[in-house]
Amino acid sequence: MKIFGLKEINKVLPKLDLLPLIKEGFRAYSLGFAVVPPVGELVFDKPQGDVHIKYGYIKGDDYYVIKIASGFYGDVSSGILPTQGGVMLLFDQKTGKEVGILVDECHLTNVRTAVAGGICAELLAPKKIDSIGVIGTGVQARMQVNYISNIIECKKVKVWGRSKISVEKYIEEMSDGELELSNATHTDEIAESCNLIITTTPSKIPLIKKDKLKKGTLIIAVGSDSPEKQELDEKILQEADYIVADSIAQCIERGEISHGLKNNIINQDQIVELGKLIDNKKNVNCADDQIIVADLTGVAVQDIQIAKAVYKACERLD
Amino acid sequence: MKIFGLKEINKVLPKLDLLPLIKEGFRAYSLGFAVVPPVGELVFDKPQGDVHIKYGYIKGDDYYVIKIASGFYGDVSSGILPTQGGVMLLFDQKTGKEVGILVDECHLTNVRTAVAGGICAELLAPKKIDSIGVIGTGVQARMQVNYISNIIECKKVKVWGRSKISVEKYIEEMSDGELELSNATHTDEIAESCNLIITTTPSKIPLIKKDKLKKGTLIIAVGSDSPEKQELDEKILQEADYIVADSIAQCIERGEISHGLKNNIINQDQIVELGKLIDNKKNVNCADDQIIVADLTGVAVQDIQIAKAVYKACERLD
Numbered sequence: 001m002k003i004f005g006l007k008e009i010n011k012v013l014p015k016l017d018l019l020p021l022i023k024e025g026f027r028a029y030s031l032g033f034a035v036v037p038p039v040g041e042l043v044f045d046k047p048q049g050d051v052h053i054k055y056g057y058i059k060g061d062d063y064y065v066i067k068i069a070s071g072f073y074g075d076v077s078s079g080i081l082p083t084q085g086g087v088m089l090l091f092d093q094k095t096g097k098e099v100g101i102l103v104d105e106c107h108l109t110n111v112r113t114a115v116a117g118g119i120c121a122e123l124l125a126p127k128k129i130d131s132i133g134v135i136g137t138g139v140q141a142r143m144q145v146n147y148i149s150n151i152i153e154c155k156k157v158k159v160w161g162r163s164k165i166s167v168e169k170y171i172e173e174m175s176d177g178e179l180e181l182s183n184a185t186h187t188d189e190i191a192e193s194c195n196l197i198i199t200t201t202p203s204k205i206p207l208i209k210k211d212k213l214k215k216g217t218l219i220i221a222v223g224s225d226s227p228e229k230q231e232l233d234e235k236i237l238q239e240a241d242y243i244v245a246d247s248i249a250q251c252i253e254r255g256e257i258s259h260g261l262k263n264n265i266i267n268q269d270q271i272v273e274l275g276k277l278i279d280n281k282k283n284v285n286c287a288d289d290q291i292i293v294a295d296l297t298g299v300a301v302q303d304i305q306i307a308k309a310v311y312k313a314c315e316r317l318d
Numbered sequence: 319m320k321i322f323g324l325k326e327i328n329k330v331l332p333k334l335d336l337l338p339l340i341k342e343g344f345r346a347y348s349l350g351f352a353v354v355p356p357v358g359e360l361v362f363d364k365p366q367g368d369v370h371i372k373y374g375y376i377k378g379d380d381y382y383v384i385k386i387a388s389g390f391y392g393d394v395s396s397g398i399l400p401t402q403g404g405v406m407l408l409f410d411q412k413t414g415k416e417v418g419i420l421v422d423e424c425h426l427t428n429v430r431t432a433v434a435g436g437i438c439a440e441l442l443a444p445k446k447i448d449s450i451g452v453i454g455t456g457v458q459a460r461m462q463v464n465y466i467s468n469i470i471e472c473k474k475v476k477v478w479g480r481s482k483i484s485v486e487k488y489i490e491e492m493s494d495g496e497l498e499l500s501n502a503t504h505t506d507e508i509a510e511s512c513n514l515i516i517t518t519t520p521s522k523i524p525l526i527k528k529d530k531l532k533k534g535t536l537i538i539a540v541g542s543d544s545p546e547k548q549e550l551d552e553k554i555l556q557e558a559d560y561i562v563a564d565s566i567a568q569c570i571e572r573g574e575i576s577h578g579l580k581n582n583i584i585n586q587d588q589i590v591e592l593g594k595l596i597d598n599k600k601n602v603n604c605a606d607d608q609i610i611v612a613d614l615t616g617v618a619v620q621d622i623q624i625a626k627a628v629y630k631a632c633e634r635l636d
Contacts, residue, residue, distance in 0.1 A: 005319075035361075040371060041355060051382070070409065074413075075412070094393070095367075096402070097388075103416060
């Protein structure tokens with residue numbers, strides 16, 4: 001059983017073209033070529049944390065993959081900092097034997113989530129982006145912006161975060177001479193001025209209001225990946241011309257869409273699955289009079305695709 | 319992240335007194351001190367195989383544990399032999415960080431299952447055992463007999479298996495000068511002559527019939543751990559004076575008890591949980607006029623307890 005850590009993973013990542021691989025994963029999933037059981041979940045109280053186990057396989061592949069990713073919020077009084085952790089395990093699909101472990105410490109989950117945001121931007125973004133708006137200042141707020149700003153070629157970014165210090169840090173650390181970064185003092189400012197909005201927080205209270213949102217906007221909702229998390233006023237879903245889910249089965253249980261369904265604001269048949277859109281090979285660029293919401297809860301096929309590619313590349317390292 | 323393989327695991331196992339540890343795990347589980355989500359499952363067709371993901375934690379412990387165990391049935395025409403595989407992963411309960419991996423290739427799952435059989439024998443077996451009967455000739459048929467024959471001090475063992483060659487091999491390989499081994503030509507012979515019966519096959523058709531079973535018998539049902547597997551005629555459950563489940567929540571979904579419940583042959587309130595019996599500190603030795611069935615589907619607390627003990631012992635190795 002071969003084990004690769006972040007050192008090897010970071011060496012091979014820049015050489016991999018992940019976007020088409022993960023697109024293919026979503027497509028296989030939506031067309032029924034993948035076996036993806038419900039997400040396993042462990043929740044902790046003291047300190048707060050949650051662990052997601054995502055697993056499955058694409059039929060006929062060499063491997064099946066089990067991914068474990070955690071986010072713990074730390075305990076300031078005991079000096080325990082917030083941390084992300086995790087591993088991806090590959091097993092032989094014909095014998096079940098353990099093949100390899102990527103001790104990625106959640107990094108590959110972050111990367112494949114950013115890539116999914118990139119796929120949504122490519123397929124769904126308005127043709128002209130005034131400004132990218134980002135809610136949150138954490139890892140995804142950074143990776144999504146870095147990834148998406150290359151795909152849609154908009155360099156204006158407005159950021160909102162709960163803590164002033166985190167926003168300042170975000171702007172300082174994201175400044176690379178290319179991005180034009182500014183801060184928003186309220187989430188409404190993001191809704192009013194940006195037409196590609198990425199939400200990346202673990203908020204349990206909606207942060208983006210329907211009334212403030214302008215037409216011609218794509219929202220990529222990344223933060224809400226468990227039943228209690230919610231970043232969007234659910235009325236936004238009612239208003240949306242397209243509601244795109246990475247996985248309909250998962251979005252019934254968790255994420256933004258689940259709130260809309262539970263409160264009977266939307267019906268399941270209004271939801272389009274990302275892999276179906278990819279299979280159609282036709283981009284649905286958000287028109288000036290439309291609103292599109294893409295809800296990303298994170299699907300095991302993304303983990304399967306990135307784990308296979310990274311593992312094979314690590315094996316080829318000297 | 320420290321990684322230990324079978325070499326280290328086999329070095330520390332003989333030094334560990336697992337029975338009280340796993341008893342304590344069952345007790346913690348039944349008293350609500352453990353968090354154990356539903357079992358994750360992956361099923362494969364070509365070749366046939368299944369993977370179980372069992373995970374959880376005992377509140378206040380240092381670690382949480384995720385266990386992956388697989389059984390693949392091989393593909394004779396392609397020369398692929400049946401195999402077991404798996405790993406146990408330990409993570410920090412306060413930060414989620416990955417701590418260690420035991421690449422046990424399913425061995426610790428086998429051991430903790432045998433220990434659970436031992437616990438059942440200790441608590442539930444008739445005071446005088448005429449003969450141990452074992453259905454199946456695989457790993458569990460061996461480990462359960464080795465473990466249980468030391469606890470109840472009965473050395474007579476009758477074995478039944480589907481293949482004559484496997485039975486002969488079983489008898490030859492299990493002969494250690496202490497066990498008196500003989501073969502049964504039919505499962506009825508086991509039912510008629512043994513008063514401690516261990517069932518260990520992946521059968522989907524009941525192998526032990528109610529009419530053949532004599533009073534004063536304890537059955538430890540180990541083989542059925544998924545919804546479709548069944549080794550006991552469900553009428554045996556109706557006849558039983560005690561129906562003991564390692565986990566009531568799991569036995570509703572899988573194992574012998576699930577068939578009795580689905581067919582309305584027994585009610586959920588007739589089932590006693592193993593950890594509750596352990597907490598009572600009173601053995602329920604099967605009386606001459608009783609039948610007791612213990613249904614073991616395998617609970618994550620067993621994996622948690624064995625993983626912690628083995629990992630800590632491996633860490634102390636030079």
